[in-house]
Amino acid sequence: MNVSGVSMRSDEVLARHTSLRVGGTCEKWVVVHDEDALLPTFSGLRSEGLKITLMGQGTRFVPRDGGLSGAVVRLGTGYSNIHVEGTDIHVGAAVPVCLVALAAANAGLSGLESLANHGGSIGASVALDSGPEGGWDALIRQASWFARGGVRTGDIEKARKLKTPLFLGVTLALKHRDAAAIDKAMESAWKKSHVGLWWKPLSRGSMRNGIVRANLAGVRVRELMIPEGNPDMLVNLGGATAKELAFFERMVVDRVRRERGIELATRMVWAGSHGGDK
Numbered sequence: 001m002n003v004s005g006v007s008m009r010s011d012e013v014l015a016r017h018t019s020l021r022v023g024g025t026c027e028k029w030v031v032v033h034d035e036d037a038l039l040p041t042f043s044g045l046r047s048e049g050l051k052i053t054l055m056g057q058g059t060r061f062v063p064r065d066g067g068l069s070g071a072v073v074r075l076g077t078g079y080s081n082i083h084v085e086g087t088d089i090h091v092g093a094a095v096p097v098c099l100v101a102l103a104a105a106n107a108g109l110s111g112l113e114s115l116a117n118h119g120g121s122i123g124a125s126v127a128l129d130s131g132p133e134g135g136w137d138a139l140i141r142q143a144s145w146f147a148r149g150g151v152r153t154g155d156i157e158k159a160r161k162l163k164t165p166l167f168l169g170v171t172l173a174l175k176h177r178d179a180a181a182i183d184k185a186m187e188s189a190w191k192k193s194h195v196g197l198w199w200k201p202l203s204r205g206s207m208r209n210g211i212v213r214a215n216l217a218g219v220r221v222r223e224l225m226i227p228e229g230n231p232d233m234l235v236n237l238g239g240a241t242a243k244e245l246a247f248f249e250r251m252v253v254d255r256v257r258r259e260r261g262i263e264l265a266t267r268m269v270w271a272g273s274h275g276g277d278k
Helices: 035-047 097-106 122-128 156-160 179-190 207-213 242-260
Strands: 006-013 025-032 052-054 061-063 068-075 082-085 088-092 140-147 150-154 166-173 199-201 264-266 269-271
Touching: 025 035, 035 052, 035 068, 035 150, 061 242, 068 166, 082 097, 088 097, 088 122, 097 122, 097 179, 122 166, 140 156, 150 156, 199 207, 207 242, 242 264
Parallel strands: 025 068, 052 068, 061 269
Antiparallel strands: 006 025, 082 088, 088 166, 140 150, 140 166, 199 264
C-alpha cells in the first residue's frame, strides 16, 4: 500500500514510541499526516485484513512483549496545530495536552490550567477520559473525527456513541481570566503528578495515601520503581519488560487492597500478546 501523506514501516518496535519503553513489534507502523490520506489508508489496511489499533502520544499505551498483530495507527504533522480565535482554541488531535494548556494561558484564556502537566495527546485524552479528571465535554464546542466512510464534524456526543472514533481535532470554548490567576493555577498543577500517572481509585480513599501507607513508595523491583515523591507513578529505570510491568502492577493492587482496603485500577491501555503468536 502506497498512500501520499502517510509514513509506514513494517515490524516496528513499539517500545520506541511509548513513555514506559516496553513492548514488542507491530506488523505495520502507520503515521497519517494528511486528512486526504485517512480514507485510503484505513481502507487499504482493512483490505489487507489487518487489525487496526489507534495510538496517541504513547503515555498510557502499554504494548505487551509479544507485540501486536495488524497495524498501529498514529496521527502526524497535519494534526499538530494550535490556532487561537477569540476565546476559542482549535487544536489538532496529535497536540500534547500540556501545550494546549500553555497556549491557552499565553492567550489569557482559562479552563485548562489543571492540565499543565498532562503529557498525552488531546485526541487520546478526549477518547479515553470523560474529561481529564472530568470536564472535556463541557469545554468542547465542536469535534471532528474519522469513522467508517470519512471525516465527521459535530457535537462530541455524536462521537461518544461510536465504539472507537479516531478524534482528529477539537474546538475548545474557554474564558478570559486574569493572567496572574492563570499563572498561579498552572504552577499549582505542576506540583501535582499527572504525567505518567498510573493508578485510579475504584473505591473511597486516597490513592496516594493508600500506596504510601502500604509502604510502597520508593519500592524497586529490578528495573521498575514507584518514586517516593510521586507514588502514583511507575517508572521503568531501563530494561524492564511489559510482563514485569504487569506483575508489578498486580502486586501493588493486591497490597493496597489487602493493607488499606482501597481498590486501584490502572489508567493504562494494555494491548497485544504476552509472547509467542501475536
